[in-house]
Amino acid sequence: MTAPTTPPELVQLLTPEGERVEHPDYDIDLTAEEIRSLYRDLVLVRRVDLEAVALQRQGELGLWASLLGQEAAQVGSGRAMTDADMAFPTYREHGVAWCRGVDPLHLLGLFRGVNHGGWDPIEHNFHLYTIVIGSQTLHAVGYAMGIQRDGAEAASLVYFGDGATSQGDVNEAFIWASVFNAPVVFFCQNNQWAISEPLEKQSKIPLYKRASGFGFPGIRVDGNDVFACLAVTRAALRNAREGNGPTLVEAFTYRMGAHTTSDDPTRYRVADELEAWKLKDPIERVKAYLFRNQLADQEFFDKIEAEADQLGRDLRARCLALADPQPGAMFDHVYAEPHALVDEEREQFTTYMSGFEGAQ
Amino acid sequence: MTTLTLAKALNEGLRAAMDADSKVLVMGEDVGKLGGVFRVTDGLQKDFGEDRVIDTPLAESGIIGTAIGLALRGYRPVCEIQFDGFVFPAADQIITQLAKMPLRSLGKLKLPVVVRIPCGGGIGAVEHHSESPETYFTHTAGLRVVACSNPVDAYTMIQDAVRCDDPVVFFEPKRRYWDKADVEFGAPGLPLDRARVAREGDDVTLVAYGPMVKTCLEAAAAAEEDGRSVGVIDLRSLNPLDMPVVRDAVNRTGRCVVVHEAPVFNGLGGEIAARVTEQCFYRLEAPVLRVGGFSTPYPPSRLEDHYLPDLDRILEAVDRVFGY
Known part of the structure; x- marks a missing residue:
């Protein structure tokens, strides 16, 4: 272990070069097996992401929001949860979905337009993706208030980005969480860009410092350091479960790719910035650490690469096999109980469609 | 038979709903100690406690957004929007989140949230206190929208709305809050979707x-x-x-x-x-x-x-x- 190489306000336990460093408040004791497992998560979620981008480019997905560069923030925080904790994602938390056991095929289904999210949020304790920015922070706080009322040992973990911190809902969620002392952790992935708008358009102070105005702790963590993200989120969740209220975690990271496949970041940011962040890659540093400490050999890395390739191939095949839903499916689940208007329109639509049967 | 105002009939209906199901919560601005500006929730916090009758921060989107979260955890929140003209800060949570979540989850999630809104004019109020915003919500698939007109319906409809597994926007005619009628406790009413x-x-x-x-x-x-x-x-x-x-x-x-x-x-x-x-x-x-x-x-x-x-x-x- 060596002295920290970054300002003390940024919690870092693993440097970009793969060196373990100490932090006075946070530490983590991971077995070699656990570190290899984190490495595997990081590689596999990046592979899912790359495959999805390719599928979109080939016209098989309507859109994809890449997580490239944010793997450590998502895997670190995702692996910090217990089964009883509940995650509320944005639309980019493919790595958290992976940690919660959601089949990546469901994520592709959403972006292919087969449905709006096919996984069971209750089974996985992973809520549906939320597209409108910041809305889910209130859901997470309400859920946490439910946990309080149940007397359960659990917490909510809600994801959002730097842009979302400007939303009214996020600020209301901070207030609610604070005054009700709700067991919730606000996990802000500050990836520096809200589509084309840099952080300066959202805030004049570091985002984690916002928390103090609401009356709870905020902490900034190296979002490309999976150890630090795991340690900090784990501590914040434990704190919440123990009745000590919310924490804002700002994971300082970088969106290596475009906002979505519809975006062109060359219009608003310079290539040098991307190159600088490539040196802080979240996966390379874990690989370097494993190598340097002889916790994994080449055979291990080859095995993970092969697994990733297989995952990508398998995902691609299953994506292409996703059938379009039946047209009448749009009438299903609009209401939980029978609804005269939807029933009437379904019947009219079915009759209309049946007129085409047998037609050339 | 008891003679009740419409506001009191709603109060008794809420009380019955809370008695029947411990998951029913009441939340909103001033609904606790004060009993709501129209006293519809009068006495409920005293009898059911602060965990079930929640005085919220003054933010309508927050009321509906956190109610959604509570519903995801198995609760049945009844939210009060203090006046019709104040519902619009919550419109995104109602229209984009509450109404669509059951379908988006392919039916795996239910959102039994009631949004009570005192509506309409005729009470000499200042602006934004006399509006009739029902059409914004009837135009949104996924919401049920109802309006009571008298104490008898108010008593049963609020209970039916709470029991309903769908989100219900519940309009209350504020200038009729003081109208009286004989209400029979425990008597069922017409189904919620009937004229x-x-x-x-x-x-x-x-x-x-x-x-x-x-x-x-x-x-x-x-x-x-x-x-x-x-x-x-x-x-x-x-x-x-x-x-x-x-x-x-x-x-x-x-x-x-x-x-x-x-x-x-x-x-x-x-x-x-x-x-x-x-x-x-x-x-x-x-x-x-x-x-x-x-x-x-x-x-x-x-x-x-x-x-x-x-x-x-x-x-x-x-x-x-x-x-x-």
Whole structure:
């Protein structure tokens, strides 16, 4: 272990070069097996992401929001949860979905337009993706208030980005969480860009410092350091479960790719910035650490690469096999109980469609 | 039988719902100690505690957003929006989140959230306290929208809304909060999605809901003196509409006038007129007419009597519908 190489306000336990460093408040004791497992998560979620981008480019997905560069923030925080904790994602938390056991095929289904999210949020304790920015922070706080009322040992973990911190809902969620002392952790992935708008358009102070105005702790963590993200989120969740209220975690990271496949970041940011962040890659540093400490050999890395390739191939095949839903499916689940208007329109639509049967 | 105001009937209905199911929560601004600005939740916090009757921070989006989260955890929140004109900060959570989440989850999630909104004018209030925003919500698939008009319905409808597994936007006619009627505790009402024939009539059918039901009944009584038999339908449910009840009545009378406080243009009256025209075309003696608010923002209260449909404007429309 060596002295920290970054300002003390940024919690870092693993440097970009793969060196373990100490932090006075946070530490983590991971077995070699656990570190290899984190490495595997990081590689596999990046592979899912790359495959999805390719599928979109080939016209098989309507859109994809890449997580490239944010793997450590998502895997670190995702692996910090217990089964009883509940995650509320944005639309980019493919790595958290992976940690919660959601089949990546469901994520592709959403972006292919087969449905709006096919996984069971209750089974996985992973809520549906939320597209409108910041809305889910209130859901997470309400859920946490439910946990309080149940007397359960659990917490909510809600994801959002730097842009979302400007939303009214996020600020209301901070207030609610604070005054009700709700067991919730606000996990802000500050990836520096809200589509084309840099952080300066959202805030004049570091985002984690916002928390103090609401009356709870905020902490900034190296979002490309999976150890630090795991340690900090784990501590914040434990704190919440123990009745000590919310924490804002700002994971300082970088969106290596475009906002979505519809975006062109060359219009608003310079290539040098991307190159600088490539040196802080979240996966390379874990690989370097494993190598340097002889916790994994080449055979291990080859095995993970092969697994990733297989995952990508398998995902691609299953994506292409996703059938379009039946047209009448749009009438299903609009209401939980029978609804005269939807029933009437379904019947009219079915009759209309049946007129085409047998037609050339 | 107990004589109750509409506000007290809602209070008793909420009390019964909370007694019946420990997952039912009441939340909103000033709903606890104060009992709500209209006292609809009076005494509930005292009896059910602060965990179940929650005085919230002053933020409408936060009320609905956290209610959604509570519902995801298995609770059945009843949210109070203090006044109609204050619901718009919560519109995103209601329209984008609450209404669509069950479908987005392919039915795996249920959102049994009730959004209570005191609505309508006639109480001499300052601006944003007298509006009729129902059409914004009837236009949103995934929401049920209902409006009570009297204490008897208020008592049962609020309980049915709480029991319903769908989100329900529940409009309460604030100028009728102090109207009284005999209410029988424990008695079931009409199903939540049914309209009620408030008055039988042979010559013309008035279709109304919420605060305008009483005004229409008064108009019908006045018209009777002129020898016209005017029926009144209280829609109760605004989405879905109970069209069979409307259709049967209009098929009998051949004439229909829809009355609401909300602006006529793009109001619910247009939808009802279209459906009545489609379903009763060969029985209609005249086009369906509409009486309602004007295409102006709600006026200062010294003008509201001119803005709101009253007995004379309804009877004028009744006269016109006989002019064809």
